[in-house]
Amino acid sequence: MKALHEIVNMEMTVRVRFAPSPTGALHIGGIRTALYNYLYARQHKGVFVLRIEDTDQVRYVPGAEEYILEALAWVGLIPDEGVGFGGSYGPYRQSERKAIYYKYAHDLIERGKAYYAFDTPEELDAAREREPNFAYNYWTRERMRNSLTMKPSEVENLLRNGAPYVIRLRVEPGQDILVHDLIRGEVVFQSSELDDKVLLKADGMPTYHLANIVDDYLMRITHVIRGEEWLPSTAHHVLLYRAFGWEAHMPRFAHLPLILRPEGQGKLSKRDGVRFGFPVFPLSWKGATPEENFLGFREAGFLPQAVLNFLALLGWHPGGEQEVFTLEEMVNLFSLEHVSKSGARFDYDKAKWFNQRYILATDNTTLAQLIRPLAEKKGYRTDLPYLERVVALMKERVTLLTDFVEEGYYLFEPVRTYDDEAIQKRWNPALKPALEAIAERILTLQPFDAVTLEASIKALLQEQQLKVGEVLPILRLALVGTMKGPSVFDTIALLGPTETTERLRRGVAYFLQCQRSHVP
RNA sequence: GGCCCGUUCGUCUAGGGGUUAGGACGCAUCCCUUUCACGGAUGAAACACGGGUUCGAUUCCCGUACGGGCUGCCA
Known part of the structure; x- marks a missing residue:
């Protein structure tokens, strides 16, 4: 018997789902949940389903669904099945499955596993106010207005007259609920601690609890991999599988740890x-x-x-x-x-x-293409050959793609600000002729590449008996305004003779002015 | 409050009855270097606490503390 069960399990193709709710931008934690689901599905040659849980009419945010799809596409977690991807277990948008939930909720009533409740939200609020720890459960429901306490004729009347109602799960005390969590091991709950959860809301939409059980069952989901915030309600979910008689088809559960904020307390928001x-x-x-x-x-x-x-x-x-x-x-x-x-x-x-x-691991051509839109937005030149050269010089010094055009802005436009502190330390009026000589030599240099530039400039400095370590820093400051950045010779080679000499001219002018304003 | 989950360097973690408790991020120092970075080297830095079990617990069990989650006609 057990062996048979195992064989069945082995042959069952893994089906997991990522089921976000379109209530705004998808949080990064959601992406991680999607990732783990995706990894699990791929590893087991299974199916990764995307289901949209849009049962909350109030919190629904237009554009959120598109955002979810775009986000998944960007990170490359492409569902095999679901909203936007087809599949034979649809529809995959819960708002389009209203009739299904209605049917199953009422099935539960017929089986005596659920009941109608007519308490208004106001009445429930009042009850919670009266009793701080109020829970709608086995002990309190007899004081409430529901089909368990009211006369059948009265219930029928209310229903016929279109009175608003919800359907609640009838949780009976005295049951042990054992969840075998794939990450946490065995977790035990007592049904006496559980409340009679609403399954179908007054607007006819299911709550998460009903919808997720019905859909996971109908969509043949084998593993539910979701955030830890769902662990407590898993007890209700098990009860629902029991109520439907689906316990044998219940998926395996895995509750993921939460992503916490970097400091302080609570989960990341x-x-x-x-x-x-x-x-x-x-x-x-x-x-x-x-x-x-x-x-x-x-x-x-x-x-x-x-x-x-x-x-x-x-x-x-x-x-x-x-x-x-x-x-x-x-x-x-x-x-x-x-x-x-x-x-x-x-x-x-x-x-x-x-x-x-x-x-660092991405090739220059790809990086150039990636930063092209960033350069374009800044009004910089966008030809790929140039961008590739920029990338080659900057890739070891950036952490974000935007750094290429931010940190390395001077490869696209003139120096915006000079590091005055560095200038104070490095500038010396005696260096002016050297910079001018360099500018002059550069104009006629052939070929105009970093190796030739280095040889030529170093030779020139030697002729004038100047130290490389003295001139190069100020040369750099003139060219890019800061002490950070790629090799001076690489930078000159990229900027070209005209731009370089122009920057040297401007730089020297600035240094002189800087020097004057600092002399007491 | 009740229920549930958790606890190894500041952070992400490996490990697991006997280890110099390993790696990574970050931090510090040094090397390389015209700068910054990359790269390399080194360093500071952890088993929450108390009881058991055991020859021996960071590892197993139980408490406590602390942290987190849930406690909605939200998901």
């Missing part, structure tokens, strides 16, 4: 992003008001693979000392057993480090 100045969303989101605008990892200059790698390791590690993994490697190595149980703090520094690693 969208507010933390604006507070600490880093993205907590995959893509930027334009809200109705400026306070509801949020920065995305994409717009902040992250590579999607870096984001995935970072998120993957926020709560999972295969063991060993490797930190950088391709998606394919993650698919091969992933296992729920290696997902940690405790919450993980969001570490933006680590995220940036991953991005730096991925930029």
Whole structure:
């Protein structure tokens, strides 16, 4: 018998789902949940389903669904089935499955597992106010207005007259509910502690609890991989599978640790992003008001693979000392057993480090294409050959894609600001002739490349008995305004003779002026 | 308050009855270097606490503390 069960399990293709709710921008934690689901599905040659849980009419936000699809596409977690991807278990948008939930909720009533409740929200509020720990359950429901306490004729009357009602799960005390969580092991609940959860709301929409059980069953979901915030309600979900008689088809559960805010307490929220100045969303989101605008990892200059790698390791590690993994490697190595149980703090520094690693590992042609739109937005030149050269010079010094055009702005436009402190330290009027000589020599230099430039300039300095370490820093300051940046010779080679001499001229003028204003 | 989950360097984590408790981020120092970075080297830095079990617990068990989640006609 057991062997048979195992064989059935083995042959059952894994089907997991990512089921976000379109109530705004998809949080980065949602992306991680999607990632783990995706990894699990791919590893088991299974199916990754995208289901949209839009049963809350009030919190529905237009554009949120499109955002979810775009975010998944950006990070490359493409569903096999679901909203926007087809499949034979649809529709995959819960608002389009209203009739299904209605039917199943009423089935439960017929089986005596659920009941009608006519208490208004106001009445419930009042009850909660009267009793601080009020729960609608086995002990309190007899004082409430529901089909368990009212006369059948009265209930029928209310129903016929279209009185608003909800359907509640009838939770009977005295049952042990055992959840075998793939990450946490056995978790036990007592039904006596559970309330009679609303299954169908007065507007005819199901609650999450009903919808997720009905859909997971109908969509043949085998593994539910979701956030830890769902662990407590899993007890209700088990009860629902029992009530429907589907316990044998109940999926396996795995509850993921939460992503915590970088400091302080609580889970990471969208507010933390604006507070600490880093993205907590995959893509930027334009809200109705400026306070509801949020920065995305994409717009902040992250590579999607870096984001995935970072998120993957926020709560999972295969063991060993490797930190950088391709998606394919993650698919091969992933296992729920290696997902940690405790919450993980969001570490933006680590995220940036991953991005730096991925930029370094990305070829120049690809990077040039990636920064092209950024250059375009700034009004910079956008020809790929030039961008590739910029990338080659800057890639070891950036952490974000945006750094190419921010940190390296001087490769596209004249120096905006000079580092006065460095000028104070490096400038010496005696250096003026040297810079002028360099400018002059550069004009006729052939070929105009870094190697030739270095040889030529160093020779010139030697002729004039000047130290390289004395002249190069001030040369750099004239060219780019700062002490940071790529090799001076590489920079000159990229800027070209005309631009270089112009910058030297401007630089010297600035240094002289700087010097004057600093002499007491 | 009740229920549930958790606890290894500041952070992400590896490990697991006997280890110099490993790696990574960040930090510090040094090397390389015209600068910054990259790269290399080194360093500071952890098993929450108390009881058991055991020859021996950071590892297993129980408490406590602390943290987190849930407690909605939200998901």
